[in-house]
Amino acid sequence: MEKFLFHLFEISLTMSIIILLFAAFNVFFAKKYAAKWRYIIWIILLVALLIPFRPDFDFSLTNTLHPLEETNAEERNLTLTENISNETSEQVALPVNKTPKETGFMNTTTLLLFIWLGGVALFLVYMLWMHIRFLRMVKRWRYKIKDQTILAILQEEKERMGAGHKKIALYGCKLEISPMLIYQSKPTILLPHKEISQEELSYIFRHELIHYRRKDIWIRYLMLFINAIYWFNPVIYFMAKSLQNECEESCDEKIVRGLDTLSRKEYGETIIGIIGREKITKTRLSTNFYGGKKTMKKRLSTIMDTSKKKVGIALVASVLTVSAIAISGSIWINGNDSRAEAAADLTSAQAKKIALKEAGGGKVVKYQLDTEKR
Structure with missing residues (x-):
C-alpha cells in the first residue's frame, strides 16, 4: 500500500x-x-x-550515498543463525530495516489511501453525472434529421473517409451546442438548430468523421480516467485541455491539407459562423467544434498556415519525450528500489563475514533475517 502511493506520487511529480x-x-x-x-x-x-514502471538505468538523483554509508546511517536489527562445520552454531546481531511503528486507529498511509480513493470516486461520479445529464438534455431536445439533401452530404463524406458502410446517426438539437460527435447507443453527430449551408455541412461532417476514424472519443475517455487517478495534480487538468485543443487542431490540419488559401478561408469561416454564442452546452466525452476564443484564434492560425512543416523538429520532440519518460523511473522510482536492494545485499555479506570471525572460522550454510517491530 505504501509502495503503491509512493509510486503514484512519484509518477505524478516526474x-x-x-x-x-x-x-x-x-x-x-x-x-x-x-x-x-x-x-x-x-x-x-x-x-x-x-x-507504473520504467526501465531502470541504474541512475537516481535520490541515490547519492554509497549503500554502505546508507546502511551505517540507518538503525537496523538482524539475527544471523549459522551452522559452522561439525555442529558449530553462532548467532550474531546485525542491523536490518525496522518496521515503522503504527500508532492510533489509522496510520498516515491508510489515511492518504482513503483520501486518494475518495477523490477518484468523487471525480468520476461528478463527471459521469454531468455526462448523463447532458445526454438526457440532448435526448429531450434532439430531433432526427430526415432531409435527404443533408443525409446525402453525410453519405458522400462517409464515402470520402472510407466509412460509407458505417452506421452513424444524425440529429439536430435545439440546445445551444456546437457540432459534435458523441456516443449514445451508437456514434451520433449532433448539429445545432440553425441554417447551415451545404458547403458548411461538408466541412462539419468531414471534421467529425475524422474524429470518428481516429477513435478520438476513446482518447477522451482515457484522459478522463487519467484525470480521475491524478485528480490532485493541476498539471493533469492543463494536459487534458491541451490534449483536447491539439486534437481539434490536428483535425483541422488534416482537412485543409492540399487546399488553397480561398478554401482554407471558407473552412475557417465555417468554424466561426457555426458558433452562435461562447456559452454552449457540452460534455467532456464528446468532440467539441468550439473551444473558446483563445483556442479558436489558434485554430484559425493553423488553418491559414500554408508553410511547410519540419519533420525533424517533430522527431526531436518525440525522441526527447520518450527518452524523458524512460529515464524518469531511474531518476525517482527505481533508484530507490535498487538502492534498497544493494543495501540489503551488502548487509548480508557483512553479516556472514562477522559471523565467521566471531565463530573462529568455518562455513556459513544458513542465515536468517529477523525483522523486529518497534
Whole structure:
C-alpha cells in the first residue's frame, strides 16, 4: 500500500515536469511542426501516466550515498543463525530495516489511501453525472434529421473517409451546442438548430468523421480516467485541455491539407459562423467544434498556415519525450528500489563475514533475517 502511493506520487511529480517541459517546447516550436505530431506526443504522455514502471538505468538523483554509508546511517536489527562445520552454531546481531511503528486507529498511509480513493470516486461520479445529464438534455431536445439533401452530404463524406458502410446517426438539437460527435447507443453527430449551408455541412461532417476514424472519443475517455487517478495534480487538468485543443487542431490540419488559401478561408469561416454564442452546452466525452476564443484564434492560425512543416523538429520532440519518460523511473522510482536492494545485499555479506570471525572460522550454510517491530 505504501509502495503503491509512493509510486503514484512519484509518477505524478516526474510526469508533471515532463509535461511542463513539453508545453514550454511547444511555445517556441509549435508552428514549426505539424499539429498531428503534437497530438501524438500528448497521447504518448497520456499512456505513460498509466505505466507504473520504467526501465531502470541504474541512475537516481535520490541515490547519492554509497549503500554502505546508507546502511551505517540507518538503525537496523538482524539475527544471523549459522551452522559452522561439525555442529558449530553462532548467532550474531546485525542491523536490518525496522518496521515503522503504527500508532492510533489509522496510520498516515491508510489515511492518504482513503483520501486518494475518495477523490477518484468523487471525480468520476461528478463527471459521469454531468455526462448523463447532458445526454438526457440532448435526448429531450434532439430531433432526427430526415432531409435527404443533408443525409446525402453525410453519405458522400462517409464515402470520402472510407466509412460509407458505417452506421452513424444524425440529429439536430435545439440546445445551444456546437457540432459534435458523441456516443449514445451508437456514434451520433449532433448539429445545432440553425441554417447551415451545404458547403458548411461538408466541412462539419468531414471534421467529425475524422474524429470518428481516429477513435478520438476513446482518447477522451482515457484522459478522463487519467484525470480521475491524478485528480490532485493541476498539471493533469492543463494536459487534458491541451490534449483536447491539439486534437481539434490536428483535425483541422488534416482537412485543409492540399487546399488553397480561398478554401482554407471558407473552412475557417465555417468554424466561426457555426458558433452562435461562447456559452454552449457540452460534455467532456464528446468532440467539441468550439473551444473558446483563445483556442479558436489558434485554430484559425493553423488553418491559414500554408508553410511547410519540419519533420525533424517533430522527431526531436518525440525522441526527447520518450527518452524523458524512460529515464524518469531511474531518476525517482527505481533508484530507490535498487538502492534498497544493494543495501540489503551488502548487509548480508557483512553479516556472514562477522559471523565467521566471531565463530573462529568455518562455513556459513544458513542465515536468517529477523525483522523486529518497534
